[in-house]
Amino acid sequence: MTKTTSPADIGVPGGCGCPAEGAESADRRGITRRGLLAAAGLAGAATALDLTPGRRYAFAAGAPVGDTLLCVFLRGGMDGLSAVPPIGDPGYAARRPTIAVSESEALRLDRTFGFHPRMAPLKEVWDRKDLAVIVAAGDPDGTRSHFEAEDAMERGVAGGDSVFTGWIDRHFTSRAEGQPPFPSVAIGYRLPTSFRGPAQDIVMRSASDFRLNVPEASEARVERALGDLHSGFTSSSGTQAKETLRAIRLLASRRGVTYEPANGATYPASEFGRALQEIAQLIKARVGLEAATLDLNGWDMHSAMGTPDSGLMADHLEDFAGGLGAFYTDLGPLMATTTVVTMSEFGRTVAENGSNGTDHGHGNVMFAMGGGIRGGKIYGQWPTLEKAELDKQGDLRATTDYRDVLAEIVRQRMRNGRLSEVFPRYRPRALGFAEPR
Amino acid sequence: MSEPVTGAPVVGRRQVLQVAGAAAVVATGRTALAAPAPAPAGVARAKGLPLSRDPALHVARRLTFGPTPKLLARIRELGMSRWVEEQLDPDSIDDRTTDLYAAVPSVGDAPHVPFVRFDLGSLEAARSRTVIRQLFSEKQLYEVMVEFWANHFSIYGNHVLAGSYRNEDDLTVARPHALGSFRAMLHASARSPSMLFYLDQWLSDGKNPNENYARELLELHTLGVDGGYSEKDMSQAALALTGWTVDTGRGTFLYRPQSHYVGPLRVLGWRSANSTPQGGLEVGASLLDYLARHASTARFVATKLCRRFVSDRPPASLVASTAKVYLASDTAIKPVLRHIFASRAFRDSVGLKYRRPMELVGYSVRALGFEPRPQLAYDKARTLNNHLETLGQAPFNWPPPDGYPDVAEDWLSTAANLARWNFLQQLSRGQIGGLGAPDYAALVGTPAPATAGDLVDRLVSRLTFQQVAAAHRAALLRYLELSAEAKVDANAVRTHAPALAALILSSPYVGVR
DSSP states (O other): OOSSOSOOOOOOTTOSOOGGGHHHHHHHTTOOGGGGGGSTTOTTGGGGSOOOTTTTTSSOOOOOSSOEEEEEEETTTOOHHHHSOOTTOTTTGGGOTTTOOOTTTSEEOSSSOEEOGGGHHHHHHHHTTOEEEEEEEEOTTOOSOHHHHHHHHHHTSOTTOOOOSOHHHHHHHHSTTOSOSSOEEEESSSOOGGGOSSSOEEEESOGGGOSOOSOGGGHHHHHHHHHHHTOSSBOHHHHHHHHHHHHHHHTGGGTTOOOOOSTTOOOOSSHHHHHHHHHHHHHHTTSOOOEEEEEEOOOOOSSOOOOSSSSHHHHHHHHHHHHHHHHHHHHGGGGGGEEEEEEESOOBOSSOOTTSSOOBOSOEEEEEEETTBOOSEEESOOOOSOGGGSOTTSOOOOOEEHHHHHHHIIIIISOOOOHHHHSTTOOOOOOOOBOOO | OOOOOOSSOOOOHHHHHHHHGGGOOOOOSTTGGGOOSOOOSOTTOOBTOOOOOOHHHHHHHHHSSOOOHHHHHHHHHHOHHHHHHHHTOGGGSOOHHHHHHHOOOOOSOSOSOTTTOOOHHHHHHHHHHHHHHHHHOSOHHHHHHHHHHHHHTOOOTTSTTGGGGHHHHIIIIIHHHTTSBHHHHHHHHHTOHHHHHHTTGGGOBTTBOOOHHHHHIIIIISSOTTSSOOHHHHHHHHHHTTTEEEETTTTEEEEOGGGOOOSOEEETTEEEOOOOSTTHHHHHHHHHHHHHTOHHHHHHHHHHHHHHHTOSSOOHHHHHHHHHHHHHTTTBHHHHHHHHHTSHHHHTOTTOOBOOHHHHHHHHHHHTTOOOOHHHHHHTTHHHHHHHHHHTOOTTOOSSTTOSOOSGGGGOSHHHHHHHHHHHHHHHTTOSTTTOOOOHHHHHOSSOOSBHHHHHHHHHHHHHSSOOOHHHHHHHHHHHTOOTTOBOOTTHHHHHHHHHHHHHHTSHHHHBO
C-alpha cells in the first residue's frame, strides 16, 4: 500500500501559495487553457453573464484568491466500478453477472476504463480534457461505516484522528489571505462537516428566497429584535443566529432573481440540478465565492441497482453526469477559474451480491473537473481486480489517498501551500492532474 | 430573575477553535458516538444566559415536548420522582382525548403487498399519530421515548418497500417496548417487515448474503461502531441471520430454512454450531440476545440516552454507571431512565441541550395553548408534517439508518435557523393548517395588560415560564417601539401579541434548554 511513506513531493513550481503571486494570478482570471472560450458551443457564453445593474456589485466582493471550488459529496458509497467500469480488467465482468457494464455499452476512455453509458455528458468534458479521473482512491485504511467514513473525509483526516474542523474551513483559516470575500456556501439544510470551524458559511436552499417571512414593513425591526435577543451571552446557537441574520442581509440583493442558464445548458429537473444552478448563479454574480459544497444522495445500492440501461444506478448517474455536464456548459469561460471535485465515503464490493446490488467496499473513483485540470486522463495506480491484489475483504484497494486529490487542488488551484494545516499529520503526494493557477 | 447559568467553563463551537487551534480535540459529526476524543462538557451551553434552574421546569423541558402550566403544576404537586413514576406507567394515565384525535386509520384501501403499490396511508398514519401524540398526549415521557427508539431503529418512511410497513413497525417495535426491555425491542425490530425491507435483509440468503442489515445491527442498533467487532464478525452475523425474511404475499415476517446458511459461526464471544437449516431462527434469536446483553451495547445505549437527557457530551462517569444499570436490569429501560433522572449530572445540566426542530415545534404549540381540534384529525397533521420536513425533522424522514442526530452542532446552520424563525412567525399568527390561532387574550390573562411592559412581561412569562434578562425585555419593547410604561388599550393584545410571541419563541430561552 502506498500511503504516507513517500516524501511530500508535491512541490510543483508556481503553486506555492505565496501571497506575492496574487496579482499575477488575478490577471490570469478569465484566460483559459486550450482556448476554452473558442470551443464550439461556448462562444456565446460571455453574453449570458449576470450583468444586471446593481446585482453584480451588491456584495462587498473582493477578488477570490484561487479558483472557486465546488465539492460534490456522493453520499451512500458510490459504486465507482459502475461509473467508470474497468472493462479491460479480466476480474470485472465475471463477478458482476447482472450489473456489469459491457465493453460495447461503455464509453471507452482507454484500454482499461470506460464510462457508464449515462455518463455521456461527462464524456464530452473528458474529451475536452477538462475532466480527470482518479481511480482506486479513498482512505487506505478505510472503515466501511458510512457515518465514520463520511465524517473522516469531510474533516480531511484519517478515521481515528480527532480534529474538530473541516478541511475546507482549515483551508481558509490557514492561508495567508484569510477569509474569502464571500462566505462558503452549502446548498441544503445542514452545515457540511467540511465547513466546520471559524470561517464564515451560508447554508441555504436558495439565495432568492432567503428571507424572513414577515411583512416588509416590519422586516428590519424583526431582524434587529432577533439580533438583540441573541446578544448578551455566548453560545454556538447564539452565534449561529447572528450569522443567519448576516446571511439574510448579504443575500438581500438576490431576492426574486430568476435564472437562465447560458449556452443552452439544460440542468436535470432534480434537487441536484437545482442546487448546481444556485452555485452557478453565485459564481456568475462574481460575489467572491471561493468554496461551495453540495450532496448527491442515494448511492447505497445494496439491492435493485438495475442494469446499465435502466434502474437505480442508471438514473443516479444520469442525474450526476447530466448535472455536472450542464454546470460545465453553463459556466463556459468561468470554468477556467472553477474546479469541481467529487468524493464518496467508499466504493463497493467488486462482486455483486445476491440482490442485484453491491455491499460496502473500499477503493473508489474521484473526478476533478475544470479549466485548470489536466483532463482526459486517468490518474492513480490501478491495482487490478486480481484476487491477490484485493484488500483483506476482497475489494478494490485505495492506492491513492483521497487527501492527495484534495491537497493538489488546494495547492495548485486554491493557491494554498499550507497543506500540513489543511491535512494535519498527512503528507500528500502529487498526482499532477491540476495545473498551477 | 433566576440565577445565571454557571458551571464548567464551556464555549461555543467557534470559541472552541480559538482556544485549541486546529488540533482541537472535539470529534463531531453524525458519528459523534464514534468519537474517541475527550471534549468540552457542553458545546450548546449558553454562557451568560439567565436560564431558570427551577427543577420542575428543568424536568418539563427535558422529559416532555414542552411545559404547560398544567404540566408544571402536576410536577410540583407530585414532586419530581413521583411524577417520573407516574410517567413511567403510561397505562395509568388518562389520555382519551389524544387517543381520539390520534386515531388515524391506515386508510384501509391498500393491501400490505408492497409490490402492488406504495401504501402511503401507512406512512401517513404513523406520521400523523406521532405528531399529534407528541404535541398533546398526557403521556409525554412515553412519547419522548417512543421518538428516541423510533430514531434508534430508524427507518426512512419514503423507502419504497419499507414505507408501506412503517406504521406497523411503529405499532410493534417502539410503541410496545419504549419503556420495556431493549432485548425484546431488538427482537421485534429484527422481525419487522419494514426494517427487513429497509436494510435489504429480506433478500439475504446463505449462498449470497446481503450485509446491509447485519452491519447496521452491530453498528447502529447494538454494539456501536467502537463496539470491538471486526468485518469478519459482521459477515458472520449476516450469515447467522440468513433466512430471516418477509413473506411478500402476506407482508409478514417469515423464516425460510432453505435460505439459511449452515455451518459454525462466531461473532465476538458468541458461538453457534448452526448445524441445521431448521435451527436458523433460534440461532439468529440467540445472536440477538447476545448482542442486547453485550457490554458494548450497554455503553452505546447508555451514551445515547445520556446524550438525549443530559448533554451532548455526557460525563463518562454517568455513561458508565448507566451502562451498569442497563446490564444489571437485563436491558430493562425503566431502571436506566430512573438512574439518569436521579443523577447529579442531570440536575446540573440546565442549558446544555439545544432544542431540535421537532422539540421546538412541540414546545411552541404547547406553550401557545393550542388544543387538538377536529381539523387537525381531518388534516392528519399533514400540514404540520410538511413544516417539520422543511425544518428538517419530520418523523420517519431521515434517509440513512443512523437516525436524526442529537447534538446541537448538527442542527445549527443558517438554513435551519431561518426555517425555525419562519415557522414560528406562521405559528404565532395562526397560519398553520389544522391548528387554528392562539388565544392570546387567554394567554396574557385578565384584566388585559395596561402597559407595554406588562404585555411583554406576561407573554414572556407565559411562553418561557420564567423572566428574561433586562436587555432582552428591552429588545422586545424596542421592537414595539414603546416604552415599558406606555399605556396600551384593549386592542394591544390582538395587535402586538402574535409578533411578540414569534420573537419570544425564537429566543434562546426556548431554543436552549
